Amino acid sequence: MLLKDVADTSAAVAGVSGRLAKIDLLAGCLRRSAPAEAEVVASYLAGELRQRRTGLGYASLRDLPPPADAASLQVLEVDAAFAAIGELSGKGSTAARRERFRDLMARATPAEQRLLAALVSGELRQGALDGVLTEAVARAAEVPAADVRRAITVAGALVPVAAAVLAAGPDGLAQFRLTVGSPLRPMLASPAPDIAEALQRTGEAAVEWKVDGVRVQIHRDGNDVAVFTRTLDDITGNVPELAEAALALPVRSVVLDGETIALDPSGRPLPFQRTGSRVSSRVDVATARAKVPLSLFVFDALHVDGTDLIGAPGIDRWAALSAVVPASARVPRLVTVSVDEAQAFFDDALAHGHEGVIVKGLDVPYEAGRRGAGWLKVKPRHTLDLAILAAEWGHGRRQGWLSNLHLGARDPSGAYGPEGGWVMLGKTFKGLTDQMLTWQTAELLSLADGPTDGWVVHVRPELLVEVAFDGVQTSPRYPAGVALRFARVLRHRPDKPAAEADTIDSVLAIRGPVHA
Structure with missing residues (x-):
């Protein structure tokens, strides 16, 4: 199967809102895959690579080569390429991984590049949640969905069940029984x-x-x-x-x-x-x-x-x-x-x-x-009004939008930098709707403090966002030694001036005392 088939299916699934329509599209793609391809195809439709670690990240998505005009990549070929990339180690491996990935992207069409970038970044958003994909696997294999769900419960993952049932039908589900010593995914x-x-x-x-x-x-x-x-x-x-x-x-x-x-x-x-x-x-x-x-x-x-x-x-x-x-x-x-x-x-x-x-x-x-x-x-929900210090250009379906926000609190006393400056507390793209992304991209570009064609766009800290988060954790990555846990944006606050942003002292008060 060509990777283009999976990429086109993913795009089509993202473009429809009905659950049944999504199931039909996914089932059709799974049905067209050969038994040896089923696991890879199911993984990609689930928004994940089969390889747990590849050493690739957002930096690998910068300065991508122009896309290919015609589709030639096979799904098994792509899977093998990611496996080879993941095995690279030692001195120079980071550069080697990026070069191999660039070579792969150079052979990918625009749709395939979008899919591969989304798989690497973990940002494939097509509305194909586990429940929808489970129903699609059952339909493609012509087995009851309840049987597939029971097998997934024991297997702890959808992809191996999809591979087994698409290859062997109902007989493929027989191998998935609770076995002491074999872990299950937690509820x-x-x-x-x-x-x-x-x-x-x-x-x-x-x-x-x-x-x-x-x-x-x-x-x-x-x-x-x-x-x-x-x-x-x-x-x-x-x-x-x-x-x-x-x-x-x-x-x-x-x-x-x-x-x-x-x-x-x-x-x-x-x-x-x-x-x-x-x-x-x-x-x-x-x-x-x-x-x-x-x-x-x-x-x-x-x-x-x-x-x-x-x-x-x-x-x-x-x-x-x-x-x-x-x-x-x-x-x-x-x-x-x-x-x-x-x-x-x-x-x-x-x-x-x-x-x-x-x-x-x-x-x-x-x-x-x-x-x-x-x-x-x-859980108790904490909220703060923080300034956007910078934003990163998005990938996948967020391409063309400034997405990942760098968040900062005021530092009026200059405890962690210049007096009256800002202390970065982390990044988040959670909670942002398409409408919010569109609005903030235009707004942040108008506040740009430097070039806007790089991966990160630095801005004047004048736009506040109300951010919810679960707690404050220790982090040596940031100047104050703390970061927000599970931060997500609730809303933009253009009505508030930057001088009303919360301070780093407020953040440290939420963290509470530090244990030695």
Whole structure:
């Protein structure tokens, strides 16, 4: 199959709004792929490369060569090219990767260049969410969508299921069974604005602390233990205390879902980076463990002693969990229908330094890899009015717009630079609609403070944006040593002068005290 077929399909899917129309287009493209091509085609339609790491980033998308006039790239050829790029390492590898990528882009038509750039940047926006693509895979393979969804739940990913069912039909789904030792993609929570709204959606529910740690899935089969992250990476050797906790349970086999986090002596969370660094460190684990011990908060059981629990109601999974996991390793939990009780529980979670709560419907099954409506996360939302210091030209469907915004707070005392200057806190393109992108591009170009034909356009800090974010984290990348977590733009504030932007002191106050 030519890459052009996938690129044209992606563009067509982006151009229609109806769910059924999107499914028809995607299914047609999947049906035209050969069995050996199905995995690559499904990956590209899902907006991702098969290779987890290629070493390519936004810098690779600068100064691209002119597009080819005619389509010649085959999907398997492109996949092999990305695999080869990802294998480059050592001195000079960065330049070599970019050169190989340029060679690939030189053979791509305009539509193919847009697709490849979007795959590299992770900005393929065509409205083909997992649910839509799942339905398309089922239609292309002529199997019930429910069977495909069950296989995805066990596989933890859509793409391998698509490859198997498109190659072998219903028989291809038989290989996807829950296996202790093989990780599943975790179930995710959808946002809710407050406790009252969450309980209105769920009715009586379990309300649990939302711990800001690292998501872990713990598998035990006899004396063998494996610990996986939410991205399915095996970190067993990095977290011996979690393996020991699993071996101490009165079970033969178990699969648990939870969070691990580093706490200070008073039981409050250390900055997230401390937990992240500890979990990812493979060097001198014993010393790292002594300095930053990890605590475990388990909140779900997917398998216990030969019984698979994925399809069981949440209340039954918790009962199975409580029977084998001690209270000291379980997440604090309250079952209630009362908004007042749930709000008090939420306030207590915040008082202990945690992110908020997860409100879980009692009858909800475990939907691996899905952001289900039965789990709702409630967190306090912080907002600031910040200045746009610069913006980056977008790629993919945002090409031609100034998209990624560099955000800054006022520094009236000059603690981190010139007095009355600005302190950068990070970048974001989240929350920007097409209408907002169009307006801000024109506005920022009028404020440009230098050339506008480069990757980054610096502007006079006169346009403010109201930004929502989940918290403030330590970051050595920026002058004040902090950055915003999960920042997204709520609205532009042309009505506010730059002098009314929030200050760096306001940002540091949200972060709170720093732990040594």
